[in-house]
Amino acid sequence: MENPYLCPVCGxxxxxxxxxxxxxxPVKKDPRTGEIMEEVDRADPLHIPYRGEDVRVQCGVCxxxxxxxxxxxxxxxxxxxRKG
Known part of the structure; x- marks a missing residue:
């Protein structure tokens, strides 16, 4: 997060x-009601852990x-x- 940003869309x-x-x-949900039944242990071999970004950025202009x-x-x- 200590790097300069520039919006890739509005520029x-x-x-x-x-x-x-x-x-x-990570949760298990009831397939009929959608109710959360339990929190899933991260060590559960049948549950793939989240591998996405920890932080996403939103441009405050566009x-x-x-x-x-x-x-x-x-x-x-x-x-x-600009340098080249």
Whole structure:
């Protein structure tokens, strides 16, 4: 999170962002009612653990949501383009 961001869609925002922290909650649900029946132990061999990003970023100007890496790479690419 200590890297500059640039919105990959609007291409102008470098300052206003929402950091969206994702925390997976493994559960078992009743297939008929949708009620959560229990929390699943992360060591359960029949349950695949969440492998997505811990943080997603939303542009505070245009509202696009994407990976933090995309915002960082866009800023790096734009910085290299200005130098070259």
């Amino acid at each position: 102008t925002n470098r300052m206003r962002f929402n950091l969206i922290e994702q925390k997976a909650r 509202g696009v949501v994407d990976t933090e890496e995309r915002f960082i790479k866009t800023a790096q690419h734009e910085s290299h383009a």
